Amino acid sequence: MEDLTEVVSGKTRESTIVQRFSDLIKDKSEAEVRKIEEALLKPVPLPVYKGSKVGRSMFKKRSITLTFPEEEWIDKFADYFKVNKYLDNNSYDIEFLMEVLRLFDKGRLIWDKHEKRFSVKTIRKVIVL
Amino acid sequence: MKDKIRTEIIRESQAFVKQNKGLVMGDEKAMRHYISPRISSEYMDCSMPMTFDHYSHCSLGCTYCFAYMFKTTNTSFNEKLHSVNWEKTIDTIHGNPGDSRQRSIYKHFIKKRFLFHWGGMADPFCNFEKANDVGYKIIQALAEESYPTLFSFKGSAVFRPKFTKLFEKYADQKNFAFQISMVTGNDDMARQVEIGVPVPSRRLKAMKLLGDMGYFTILRLRPYIIGVTDKGIDELLEKSLEAGIQAISMEFTAIDSRSNEALMKRYKWLGELIGVKDVMKYFKALSPSERGGYLRLNRLVKERFVKTIYKFCLENDIIFACSDPDFKELNMTGSCCGMPDKYPENKEMQNWTKNQLTYHLKEARRVYQTSGRIYKFRFKHVFKPDEDTYLKSVILGQDHVSVSDKTASERYKIGYINIARTVWNNLRSPGNPRNYFNGKILPFTTDEDENLVYKYIPSEYEDRWSDEGIDLTT
Numbered sequence: 192m193e194d195l196t197e198v199v200s201g202k203t204r205e206s207t208i209v210q211r212f213s214d215l216i217k218d219k220s221e222a223e224v225r226k227i228e229e230a231l232l233k234p235v236p237l238p239v240y241k242g243s244k245v246g247r248s249m250f251k252k253r254s255i256t257l258t259f260p261e262e263e264w265i266d267k268f269a270d271y272f273k274v275n276k277y278l279d280n281n282s283y284d285i286e287f288l289m290e291v292l293r294l295f296d297k298g299r300l301i302w303d304k305h306e307k308r309f310s311v312k313t314i315r316k317v318i319v320l
Numbered sequence: 321m322k323d324k325i326r327t328e329i330i331r332e333s334q335a336f337v338k339q340n341k342g343l344v345m346g347d348e349k350a351m352r353h354y355i356s357p358r359i360s361s362e363y364m365d366c367s368m369p370m371t372f373d374h375y376s377h378c379s380l381g382c383t384y385c386f387a388y389m390f391k392t393t394n395t396s397f398n399e400k401l402h403s404v405n406w407e408k409t410i411d412t413i414h415g416n417p418g419d420s421r422q423r424s425i426y427k428h429f430i431k432k433r434f435l436f437h438w439g440g441m442a443d444p445f446c447n448f449e450k451a452n453d454v455g456y457k458i459i460q461a462l463a464e465e466s467y468p469t470l471f472s473f474k475g476s477a478v479f480r481p482k483f484t485k486l487f488e489k490y491a492d493q494k495n496f497a498f499q500i501s502m503v504t505g506n507d508d509m510a511r512q513v514e515i516g517v518p519v520p521s522r523r524l525k526a527m528k529l530l531g532d533m534g535y536f537t538i539l540r541l542r543p544y545i546i547g548v549t550d551k552g553i554d555e556l557l558e559k560s561l562e563a564g565i566q567a568i569s570m571e572f573t574a575i576d577s578r579s580n581e582a583l584m585k586r587y588k589w590l591g592e593l594i595g596v597k598d599v600m601k602y603f604k605a606l607s608p609s610e611r612g613g614y615l616r617l618n619r620l621v622k623e624r625f626v627k628t629i630y631k632f633c634l635e636n637d638i639i640f641a642c643s644d645p646d647f648k649e650l651n652m653t654g655s656c657c658g659m660p661d662k663y664p665e666n667k668e669m670q671n672w673t674k675n676q677l678t679y680h681l682k683e684a685r686r687v688y689q690t691s692g693r694i695y696k697f698r699f700k701h702v703f704k705p706d707e708d709t710y711l712k713s714v715i716l717g718q719d720h721v722s723v724s725d726k727t728a729s730e731r732y733k734i735g736y737i738n739i740a741r742t743v744w745n746n747l748r749s750p751g752n753p754r755n756y757f758n759g760k761i762l763p764f765t766t767d768e769d770e771n772l773v774y775k776y777i778p779s780e781y782e783d784r785w786s787d788e789g790i791d792l793t794t
Contacts, residue, residue, distance in 0.1 A: 205780040208620060221547055221595035225602060234608040234618035237759045240747055243766045 204235065326512070329383055329589040332582070334515055345401050345452055354402040357425050359710060360440065364703075364740055364751065365648070365677035367655035368470065369710065370429040371440035374409075374455050376402040379447035380475060381515035383586050384503070384543055384573060387441040392580055403454045410461040428710035435659070435672045436462065439472030439499070445483070446475040447516070456482060463490040468668040470659065472499040472540060476518040478526050488533055494666040497536040499569065499657060500527045503549050505556030513548065513593065520556070524563050531564025536669070538658040539565045541629070542643065543573040546617070547594025550625055557632050567639035567658030570629055572622055572646075575603050577613040608758045611645075612750030618758060619646035623781060626650070627790075634791055643678075645756050649776075652794050654679030675704045677753060681760065684776035689792045697753070697761055697774040699744050703737060711737040745772050 212231050216224045259265055272288045294300035301310040301317070309320040354376040363369040378387065408418045417426035429436075438444045449455050455477070462469050463486060477483060487496065500523050504510050507519040518526075531537045539560040541549060560568075575587055577600065591599030607615040626647045633640035633652070641651050641658035653661045656678045663669040673679075680702055684695035705712035716731040716739075743751045753761050753774055760779070763772040786792055 205620065206784065209623065209781075209784075212620075213624070225547070225594065225596045228621055229596075229602055229605050232606060232618065232620040234606065234620070234758070237608070237610060237754065238762065240754070240763050242764055242772075 208232065325585065325589050325592060329585055330512070330515060332381075332585070334381065345403055352402055353405040355421070356404050357429070357436070359714060359736065363676065363736060364743065365645075365656070365681075365756075367659065367672040367674070367676060367678060368435050368437040368657065369673065369676075369708075370425070370434060370437065372404075372436060372438045373440055373442040374404050374406070374438075374444065374458060375442050375446070375448050375452075376400075378442035380443055380517045382503075382517060383513050383515070383589055384545065386543075386574070388583070388586070392582055401448060401452075403452060404458075406454045406457050409458055413458070413461045413465055413467060424710075424714055428708075428714060430467075433468060433668055433671055435669065436467060436469040437472070437657070438469060443473050443475040444471050445473045445477035447477070449475070449477040450480070456486070459483070460486060463493070463495070466490070466493045466495045466666075466668075468495050468666065468671055470497045470499065470657065472501065472657075474501040474514075474517055474523055476522065476526075478530075484529065487530065487535070491533040491535065494534065494536070494663075495668065497538065497659065497669060498527075498530050499538040499540040500524075501540040501542060502556065502560075503541070503543060503545050505552050505559060509548060509551070513545075513590075524559050527560060527563040527565060536567075536660070536663065537563070537565050538567040538569055538639075538641075540658075541568060541570040544570050544625060544644075545573045545590070545594065546621065546625065550628075553625075553628060557629070561636055561638070565638060567641055567660070568629055568633055569641040569643060569656060569658040570626070571643040571656075572617060572625075574614055574616040575599065577604065577615055608755075610750065610755035610758065612755075614750070616645065619779075619781075622646055627785070631790060634794070646758060646760075648678055648757065649681045649685035649760060650792070651678055651682040654682055673708055675702060675708050677702060677757075681757070681776075684761070685782070686793060688776060688778050689782065689786075694778075695776040697776075698767055699741060699771040700767075700769065703740050705737050711735065711740070741771065745770075747772075 208231060212227065215227050215231070219227065257268070259268070272285065291300065295302070299312050301312060302308075303310065311318045311320065354373070356374065357370050357372040360366050360369050360371045378385075382388075408422055411418055412422045412426050412430055415426075415431075417423040417430075428434075444455055459469075461467075478487075490496070502520055502523060503513060505520050507521055510517070510520050527537050527539070539557075544550075557568075573590070575590075576583070579587060579600075587599050591597065591602070596602040603615040603617065606617045606621055608618050622644070626642065630640050630650055632638075639652045639658050639660060641653065641656050642648050643656035648656060653659065654674045654676075655661075655672050659669065659672055661670065677697075680695070680697055684697070687693050687695045703711060712735050715733065715735050743749050744753065746752055747754060747763070750756065754763055760777060761774040762777055763774050765773050767773050782792055
């Protein structure tokens with residue numbers, strides 16, 4: 192919850208200012224009214240938001256960081272998986288990567304970590320790539 | 321000094337008007353076409369996100385023009401006059417969209433007979449029309465289809481016999497509404513700020529002409545220039561009422577701190593007219609910094625002017641509309657252009673969207689004033705992509721030509737709903753509801769979709785005005 196006392200105190204200030212302003216501008220020229228506005232009607236600062244935040248902290252729960260042995264792998268990765276670089280609560284173009292993960296999950300795509308090769312499991316046989 | 325600035329500004333605007341008077345477009349087959357309709361950059365609080373202009377710029381020389389600012393600072397803007405491809409536009413209106421862009425506009429708006437808002441960055445009835453006649457052909461198609469349309473204008477082509485005959489012929493359909501823009505009711509003052517524009521007394525005649533035909537007419541006090549518009553405002557309101565207006569829409573002048581040389585001259589002139597020596601200093605001192613570089617004065621400065629207009633609307637039973645971010649909650653309908661919630665004469669004129677912040681702010685004020693309940697703003701309740709399908713299906717790459725802070729690849733990925741969500745959740749963005757409405761709604765928690773939830777903050781003026789007997793429950 193934001194601090195409502197700040198809002199309430201802003202209200203009190205607003206009421207006094209409006210009254211004082213309307214008294215001061217009586218019979219004043221246009222230029223004088225502008226000067227009074229400039230001196231008296233400054234914007235009220237907004238209360239600081241103290242609630243839970245959306246953004247980096249929330250985004251972190253749904254994101255990972257990838258580290259490659261050499262920089263050139265980043266370009267190779269980006270040729271196939273276009274992942275958005277901004278932490279703006281939106282993600283783009285990760286469908287391909289997600290589909291690969293789904294195939295692994297269903298056991299249709301198999302990674303042999305000893306032989307370092309993929310196999311695709313079809314209905315009748317396993318095709319080694 | 322004052323005379324020097326005045327002479328320079330008026331000379332520049334006169335030259336602009338003179339150069340553009342009767343300007344004819346080049347060979348239509350060879351030229352590039354202007355891209356419109358487009359989706360408004362203000363779609364987060366706009367009831368008519370589809371906006372249309374038939375020419376790339378306007379022949380009128382209004383010194384306060386915000387489109388002048390956008391166009392003179394846009395490096396890709398071409399000074400040559402272009403029009404939309406009127407044949408394709410007409411085909412789309414008749415239900416035969418040609419290219420992918422037209423198909424997209426047709427699918428998300430025209431097919432649904434969504435209200436067509438004509439006059440966003442230029443004038444539908446400006447002097448270009450005399451020599452080029454593009455607008456007339458499109459209006460004729462809209463009339464034949466009885467397509468719901470709102471015109472926003474101050475140009476004089478509306479008085480041309482072919483236009484008056486057309487509007488008279490189709491008056492029974494009631495499918496057209498008109499916003500007539502004014503910044504002053506005084507002809508002499510208008511000559512100093514609106515070069516080459518029909519004087520207010522002539523615009524009042526246009527208002528009367530269209531009102532007498534039975535069309536819905538709106539006085540558009542935009543921009544409301546403090547120090548100019550307020551002089552003689554009572555007389556302007558009375559005359560507009562006599563001319564038959566059914567709504568008033570207002571928005572205060574804003575100036576851009578990122579100005580070029582030509583624009584600074586105009587701002588200086590504006591400063592002279594309103595009675596300040598350094599207009600930039602004045603606006604900077606009085607504008608909330610959370611709104612960024614586009615300087616809009618705070619609500620304390622605006623209150624007394626809004627009160628006059630609001631009271632006039634209440635007393636005369638006409639719609640009060642406010643497209644300014646301050647006092648937006650006072651709108652009497654969900655459309656800050658002043659279109660009515662109910663228009664039994666032609667229900668299609670009600671076909672604008674309520675899924676935007678103006679409608680929800682108005683509801684929040686009404687709920688608080690009638691029941692004392694505090695209204696909550698949830699992202700998924702405000703923006704509904706299943707109803708406003710453009711939100712999820714139209715990407716910036718298809719539409720928004722002026723977005724410069726996004727890469728090409730981003731423009732081909734980002735849709736309007738993505739931008740709305742980003743702005744909604746980014747408390748540092750000038751467009752964020754907390755900042756843009758300057759604390760009128762404030763975030764207090766997040767929801768299950770990880771979006772901020774805002775709530776309505778009743779203002780002190782609401783109690784004070786109510787105590788004075790001003791009805792805030794409408």
